[in-house]
Amino acid sequence: MSIWEYANPKKFMETSAMALPWAAGLSAALLGAGLFWGYFLTPDAAKFGSTVKIIYLHVPSAMMAISAWMMMLVASLIWLIRRHHVSALAAKAAAPIGLTFTLIGLVTGAIWGQPMWGTWWAWDPRLTSFLILTLFYFGYIALWQAIEDPDTAADLTAVLCIVGSVFAFLSRYAVLFWNQGLHQGASLSLDKQENVSDVYWFPLLVCIAGFVLLFVTLVLLRTRTEIRARRMAALLSRERLA
Amino acid sequence: MRALLLRDLRLAFRAGGGFGLSLAFFLMVAVIVPLGVGPAPATLALIAAGVLWVGALLAALLSLDRIFALDYEDGSLDLLATSPLPLGGVVAMKALAHWLTTGLPLVAASPILAVLLNLPREGYVWLLVSLAIGTPALSIIGAFGASLTVGLKRGGLLLGLLVLPLYIPTLIFGAEVVKAGAAGAAIGTPLAALAAITAGAWAGLPLAAAMAIRANLR
Amino acid sequence: MLTAQNVAVARAGVMVLAGVSFSLNAGRALILRGPNGAGKTTLLRAVAGLQPISGGILTAVEDDIAYGAHSDGVKPTLTVAENLNFWAQIYGSDLAADAMTAMQLDPLATRRAGQLSAGQKRRLGLARILATGRKIWVLDEPTVSLDTASVALFGAAVQAHLNAGGAALIATHIDLGFAADVLDITPFRAGADTPVLSGQFDEAFL
Numbered sequence: 001m002s003i004w005e006y007a008n009p010k011k012f013m014e015t016s017a018m019a020l021p022w023a024a025g026l027s028a029a030l031l032g033a034g035l036f037w038g039y040f041l042t043p044d045a046a047k048f049g050s051t052v053k054i055i056y057l058h059v060p061s062a063m064m065a066i067s068a069w070m071m072m073l074v075a076s077l078i079w080l081i082r083r084h085h086v087s088a089l090a091a092k093a094a095a096p097i098g099l100t101f102t103l104i105g106l107v108t109g110a111i112w113g114q115p116m117w118g119t120w121w122a123w124d125p126r127l128t129s130f131l132i133l134t135l136f137y138f139g140y141i142a143l144w145q146a147i148e149d150p151d152t153a154a155d156l157t158a159v160l161c162i163v164g165s166v167f168a169f170l171s172r173y174a175v176l177f178w179n180q181g182l183h184q185g186a187s188l189s190l191d192k193q194e195n196v197s198d199v200y201w202f203p204l205l206v207c208i209a210g211f212v213l214l215f216v217t218l219v220l221l222r223t224r225t226e227i228r229a230r231r232m233a234a235l236l237s238r239e240r241l242a
Numbered sequence: 243m244r245a246l247l248l249r250d251l252r253l254a255f256r257a258g259g260g261f262g263l264s265l266a267f268f269l270m271v272a273v274i275v276p277l278g279v280g281p282a283p284a285t286l287a288l289i290a291a292g293v294l295w296v297g298a299l300l301a302a303l304l305s306l307d308r309i310f311a312l313d314y315e316d317g318s319l320d321l322l323a324t325s326p327l328p329l330g331g332v333v334a335m336k337a338l339a340h341w342l343t344t345g346l347p348l349v350a351a352s353p354i355l356a357v358l359l360n361l362p363r364e365g366y367v368w369l370l371v372s373l374a375i376g377t378p379a380l381s382i383i384g385a386f387g388a389s390l391t392v393g394l395k396r397g398g399l400l401l402g403l404l405v406l407p408l409y410i411p412t413l414i415f416g417a418e419v420v421k422a423g424a425a426g427a428a429i430g431t432p433l434a435a436l437a438a439i440t441a442g443a444w445a446g447l448p449l450a451a452a453m454a455i456r457a458n459l460r
Numbered sequence: 461m462l463t464a465q466n467v468a469v470a471r472a473g474v475m476v477l478a479g480v481s482f483s484l485n486a487g488r489a490l491i492l493r494g495p496n497g498a499g500k501t502t503l504l505r506a507v508a509g510l511q512p513i514s515g516g517i518l519t520a521v522e523d524d525i526a527y528g529a530h531s532d533g534v535k536p537t538l539t540v541a542e543n544l545n546f547w548a549q550i551y552g553s554d555l556a557a558d559a560m561t562a563m564q565l566d567p568l569a570t571r572r573a574g575q576l577s578a579g580q581k582r583r584l585g586l587a588r589i590l591a592t593g594r595k596i597w598v599l600d601e602p603t604v605s606l607d608t609a610s611v612a613l614f615g616a617a618v619q620a621h622l623n624a625g626g627a628a629l630i631a632t633h634i635d636l637g638f639a640a641d642v643l644d645i646t647p648f649r650a651g652a653d654t655p656v657l658s659g660q661f662d663e664a665f666l
Contacts, residue, residue: 135407143390146400149472155457156390160404163386163450167408170439174414177432237474245549249538256537317531321588324508324527325550460511 068098368423532585536574
């Protein structure tokens with residue numbers, strides 16, 4: 001059996017119905033555990049005080065903001081190449097979720113930045129890149145909403161997603177060139193663990209896993225809704241023909 | 243191909259005004275901004291490069307929806323799509339016509355507006371160079387945006403929402419060339435990046451736009 | 461020159477026609493008939509290559525087809541001659557002058573197309589088809605807003621095209637005054653019992 005079988009709406013509905021409770025439950029458990037661990041069971045940092053604990057929201061949502069766009073890019077490519085409707089609908093479903101993660105990342109960043117840098121906002125490259133990512137999400141979602149025919153909308157948004165990815169990537173480097181910023185370097189990477197000590201790192205990993213599963217849960221949920229909506233439209237148009 | 247370019251140029255000139263409009267808008271930006279920020283020459287010199295580039299962006303944006311909308315409404319786009327011309331070539335020619343009628347006059351007029359904004363003298367050459375290299379990218383990126391919204395009744399606002407984020411790298415590198423040039427600093431990197439964006443956009447976007455138009459005509 | 465076997469077409473995710481078969485040979489014309497909304501335009505657009513077919517096989521050399529839509533693609537600010545020459549150049553043909561004469565547009569050559577009457581504009585649109593020099597004409601309601609004399613003019617042009625070995629697929633309601641096969645597409649309208657085409661259209665969601 002091939003992986004493309006899941007691209008059949010019916011098969012997808014069956015499988016996702018089984019996977020959904022697990023993803024949701026596991027996500028809730030991980031997030032509950034990770035956030036509790038992070039917020040209540042870790043010491044205040046010497047340099048940052050208790051403000052550092054916002055990383056348990058800030059870092060995972062920022063990571064998921066980018067991952068969601070990547071997922072949309074992959075789904076768009078699958079739609080353009082193989083024309084599986086579920087793929088297009090999954091990309092559509094992921095966009096508002098990705099936008100929400102981006103906004104959470106920006107807002108928590110501002111809340112953290114105020115005590116740390118003494119300002120809510122600075123045109124730091126990373127902040128700017130996220131703001132630009134927000135704009136790309138807005139455009140993508142607006143285009144989906146503007147076009148009536150679902151297949152045309154899927155085609156156009158997929159093309160926009162691919163072209164947008166290239167330009168978002170370019171913007172990232174343009175912004176880096178434009179302003180070398182004050183953001184601390186990568187707070188999480190495997191060879192740079194010394195940036196964040198283990199005490200903070202493990203609960204952060206749990207939170208990230210929780211956020212990933214939260215994203216999966218929400219995308220499955222919204223894709224199912226989109227499939228049902230398409231099914232309803234198809235049934236209605238069939239009724240009109242009969 | 244050449245016939246299409248000539249036709250579009252002829253249409254732009256005959257439409258009366260449509261072609262001067264972007265230029266007038268560009269001028270408007272250069273007049274409005276000093277009125278907003280105050281007449282201090284030092285302040286204006288500081289922001290001149292950015293304002294001129296943002297003005298170029300907005301002026302290009304204004305005329306984008308005309309690239310395909312008129313041809314879509316009167317059915318020419320259907321006929322062009324079924325003609326022997328490759329649709330990507332049609333997009334490129336229309337973007338070129340757009341650049342010749344809006345981008346090029348804007349490049350030519352920019353030194354005059356730079357006077358209004360008190361751009362340091364060393365920046366003039368680089369303003370011309372960066373606009374000459376960068377505005378073609380604005381036209382082809384805009385044509386891509388217009389191809390996405392061509393089937394929509396009120397695509398104008400959406401077009402801005404789609405295209406402006408795509409303009410960001412061009413804007414950053416373009417303004418950077420002028421700023422660095424005016425300050426007498428090295429301009430090699432941003433200039434190369436700007437040229438690369440223009441070249442890459444002209445190589446790739448006509449095909450993407452052709453795809454979008456085909457989807458829109460279906 | 462053009463054959464359709466069991467072709468199905470869809471519009472906005474809904475099947476419009478299914479099981480359409482016909483073949484068009486050199487020197488022949490095929491008239492499509494059917495009530496408004498039957499799917500004539502959709503079928504013609506599919507033949508012209510503007511939209512994909514959702515089933516069956518459509519065989520044609522795409523470089524042989526000239527498509528004439530509802531709207532003529534006439535630019536009001538260009539003169540009649542400029543409009544026509546542009547399309548002739550696009551198709552790489554030198555037939556613009558002949559086409560202009562055939563549709564009796566010569567007296568109007570230097571007039572701006574925006575000043576033409578609806579019927580004159582339509583004649584310019586048809587002259588464009590003539591000027592393409594393509595073998596298969598695919599025309600959608602070509603006689604809208606034409607007067608009787610112009611219809612006869614157009615009929616004669618099609619006849620000449622057929623005599624020269626061309627072919628034409630025309631959706632129209634009126635008699636064009638030349639011998640042609642007629643295909644009524646009403647029986648092919650897709651209904652609720654239209655077989656589901658796997659995975660291609662919204663039927664995948666049923």
